[in-house]
Amino acid sequence: xxxxxxxxxxxxxxxxxxxxxxxxxxxxxxxxxxxxxxxxxxxxxxxxxxxxxxxxxxxxxxxxxxxxxxxxxxxxxxxxxxxxxxxxxxxxxxxxxxxxxxxxxxxxxxxxxxxxxxxxxxxxxxxxxxxxxxxxxxxxxxxxxxxxxxxxxxxxxxxxxxxxxxxxxxxxxxxxxxxxxxxxxxxxxxxxxxxxxxxxxxxxxxxxxxxxxxxxxxxxxxxxxxxxxxxxxxxxxxxxxxxxxxxxxxxxxxxxxxxxxxxxxxxxxxxxxxxxxxxxxxxxxxxxxxxxxxxxxxxxxxxxxxxxxxxxxxxxx
Amino acid sequence: xxxxxxxxxxxxxxxxxxxxxxxxxxxxxxxxxxxxxxxxxxxxxxxxxxxxxxxxxxxxxxxxxxxxxxxxxxxxxxxxxxxxxxxxxxxxxxxxxxxxxxxxxxxxxxxxxxxxxxxxxxxxxxxxxxxxxxxxxxxxxxxxxxxxxxxxxxxxxxxxxxxxxxxxxxxxxxxxxxxxxxxxxxxxxxxxxxxxxxxxxxxxxxxxxxxxxxxxxxxxxxxxxxxxxxxxxxxxxxxxxxxxxxxxxxxxxxxxxxxxxxxxxxxxxxxxxxxxxxxxxxxxxxxxxxxxxxxxxxxxxxxxxxxxxxxxxxxxxxxxxxxxxxxxxxxxxxxxxxxxxxxxxxxxxxxxxxxxxxxxxxxxxxxxxxxxxxxxxxxxxxxxxxxxxxxxxxxxxxxxxxxxxxxxxxxxxxxxxxxxxxxxxxxxxxxxxxxxxxxxxxxxxxxxxxxxxxxxxxxxxxxxxxxxxxxxxxxxxxxxxxxxxxxxxxxxx
Numbered sequence: 001x002x003x004x005x006x007x008x009x010x011x012x013x014x015x016x017x018x019x020x021x022x023x024x025x026x027x028x029x030x031x032x033x034x035x036x037x038x039x040x041x042x043x044x045x046x047x048x049x050x051x052x053x054x055x056x057x058x059x060x061x062x063x064x065x066x067x068x069x070x071x072x073x074x075x076x077x078x079x080x081x082x083x084x085x086x087x088x089x090x091x092x093x094x095x096x097x098x099x100x101x102x103x104x105x106x107x108x109x110x111x112x113x114x115x116x117x118x119x120x121x122x123x124x125x126x127x128x129x130x131x132x133x134x135x136x137x138x139x140x141x142x143x144x145x146x147x148x149x150x151x152x153x154x155x156x157x158x159x160x161x162x163x164x165x166x167x168x169x170x171x172x173x174x175x176x177x178x179x180x181x182x183x184x185x186x187x188x189x190x191x192x193x194x195x196x197x198x199x200x201x202x203x204x205x206x207x208x209x210x211x212x213x214x215x216x217x218x219x220x221x222x223x224x225x226x227x228x229x230x231x232x233x234x235x236x237x238x239x240x241x242x243x244x245x246x247x248x249x250x251x252x253x254x255x256x257x258x259x260x261x262x263x264x265x266x267x268x269x270x271x272x273x274x275x276x277x278x279x280x281x282x283x284x285x286x287x288x289x290x291x292x293x294x295x296x297x298x299x300x301x302x303x304x305x306x307x308x309x310x311x312x313x314x315x316x317x
Numbered sequence: 318x319x320x321x322x323x324x325x326x327x328x329x330x331x332x333x334x335x336x337x338x339x340x341x342x343x344x345x346x347x348x349x350x351x352x353x354x355x356x357x358x359x360x361x362x363x364x365x366x367x368x369x370x371x372x373x374x375x376x377x378x379x380x381x382x383x384x385x386x387x388x389x390x391x392x393x394x395x396x397x398x399x400x401x402x403x404x405x406x407x408x409x410x411x412x413x414x415x416x417x418x419x420x421x422x423x424x425x426x427x428x429x430x431x432x433x434x435x436x437x438x439x440x441x442x443x444x445x446x447x448x449x450x451x452x453x454x455x456x457x458x459x460x461x462x463x464x465x466x467x468x469x470x471x472x473x474x475x476x477x478x479x480x481x482x483x484x485x486x487x488x489x490x491x492x493x494x495x496x497x498x499x500x501x502x503x504x505x506x507x508x509x510x511x512x513x514x515x516x517x518x519x520x521x522x523x524x525x526x527x528x529x530x531x532x533x534x535x536x537x538x539x540x541x542x543x544x545x546x547x548x549x550x551x552x553x554x555x556x557x558x559x560x561x562x563x564x565x566x567x568x569x570x571x572x573x574x575x576x577x578x579x580x581x582x583x584x585x586x587x588x589x590x591x592x593x594x595x596x597x598x599x600x601x602x603x604x605x606x607x608x609x610x611x612x613x614x615x616x617x618x619x620x621x622x623x624x625x626x627x628x629x630x631x632x633x634x635x636x637x638x639x640x641x642x643x644x645x646x647x648x649x650x651x652x653x654x655x656x657x658x659x660x661x662x663x664x665x666x667x668x669x670x671x672x673x674x675x676x677x678x679x680x681x682x683x684x685x686x687x688x689x690x691x692x693x694x695x696x697x698x699x700x701x702x703x704x705x706x707x708x709x710x711x712x713x714x715x716x717x718x719x720x721x722x723x724x725x726x727x728x729x730x731x732x733x734x735x736x737x738x739x740x741x742x743x744x745x746x747x748x749x750x751x752x753x754x755x756x757x758x759x760x761x762x763x764x765x766x767x768x769x770x771x772x773x774x775x776x777x778x779x780x781x782x783x784x785x786x787x788x789x790x791x792x793x794x795x796x797x798x799x800x801x802x803x804x805x806x807x808x809x810x
Contacts, residue, residue, distance in 0.1 A: 197661070203654060
């Protein structure tokens, strides 16, 4: 009844809105105090570039988690589309065209996930667990387990991962553009409203005339696209496609989304939160490296940060 | 058990819910607790059963002042609270549900199934219930699930059982059964608190009635000394005109026609039609297939065969979006589960089926949406602090108005209302009836499925009675009576 309902008023609490941002600032201050070189522009640019790949994947993941789903296959999609792009380039295709085709193939891989989940009525976890190994397996088959190299020297392709745009690394520019495009899609367009609605209550959404299946398929398609785009950047950075690329990237993406305050049960969260979550993870990686913390300990710290963030998030309610 | 609650105060933050409530319960009585939604009934009972602690005031049990630390302690002391949302594990069997959390085990922790069955069958015998122990609770009817809860309460030797809207989802036969059980319980000295919005039932079964309004007790009276009108007056604090507004229908041409609609094992060869400006009442027992017919009509479930015509044209409805496009709207019986998105604001809920018009090219025109929502909120007099309030914080009646608002926005030709006033207080009910009249005056056709016979009789222009998946008969407004409807609904004639 009304009385109990009033207890949980203010469902977007201060923590939910700004908590991750405070955490990021705190992290910045602590690391900068311990090692002032952290704040040098070169390092910050480096940090952002390191972050951009996880950011792109996590943006797509945010949509999926908002509907109450999950996608474990994004790392494999990254690898497979990267291998296919590289393969097309090696066989002489125009690099830009190869990238476009490769990204489109990533979209299709995501759409296939969506079809399994909606039309095949499979749980997202199971469906994408299966496609995770399928896409990874196909990558290994296609590359015969070896890196694909000899991608030519197209300047535009080199730019993608290594270039600068007015002093800002191109991957960072792509991350920023992707953020604004997806932010608009999620918060200003009916597509975004439908995404939240499905996560909030799928039955009500369907009865309200939302084509739930179609929206979900599109969302998994977006996640696939973003993973493949990240794959393109990685391919350019490494000037090769690695068969083991992107392994466990889905975990970093999920961690970023959760750190950003999005609920794994769907319906609640914001894309801005994910951006902050990505930056927290990036800052931790970069900062701990700078402070000389062993990469073994870094993993422990990352896990602890996730637990603390979720506990704080829980406390609000 | 004798209970005296004196001068109880309780506030949640700024929100004062109880402001000096008195409540007494004698051994072996059925005590009705009535009041509009938000009057504080649930909070009072939550204090009695240890979920909340009062800010001020005393609770005496058998003359001893008592403060329970938590609900478990209250339960152990013999107070059971059967909530509106039943506490049932649908995937577990009846027996498992009965003993959940207090299974009997031997020294090694192995379940003593035989012994549990013995205890359960004894309880079922005293209650005169027959239910197979190995049936999954999810396959039991709501009535049967309630019986499980009552049996559970008795197994803990409850001396006080509080029932919150126990009959909201029961068929008339199940209600009769419940009343028999209640009588047996009181004969054993168990006291019952009966929270309900259904006046007829309260006057049929209760000994005394306490009316609450705005967090205060209005008074407590023996049932024989009061009347229906008096109770309503106390509840709303003013004279309420007749329960149903005057209705004058001028039905126009047929807008929706269903021919031979069937879904195997659920309903067969259903024919019905509804005209502009008409309210078609659909009555029948729970499980007769009324809701299922509406769900198939709206494309939520698939019909196996049959045809649907809208304004004379045959249409194909495979999923809800098709129904919406053809001018149908569906207010489901369960607004929390299927009608609303509880985390969404009032604005977002009303906007949902109307995104097509606010976002013709995908971009939501925030201003248009806001204006539309404000207009709707005003027109339906939804009581909400702002359109941005999360819908879960509104009372049941106001939530229902939002469900209606979101569908009116789509300018439907036919509005299907399944149990339009379930769980809503008297004042809000009347407002919804008035709204239905206003909508039909503008030419909307309404199909109203309802289990409340007075509502069916008071609002319908024509009544269809469903029995076991078939239309058992049709009654005009003038000829319809409760007896005739019940005869058709139970398969008589």
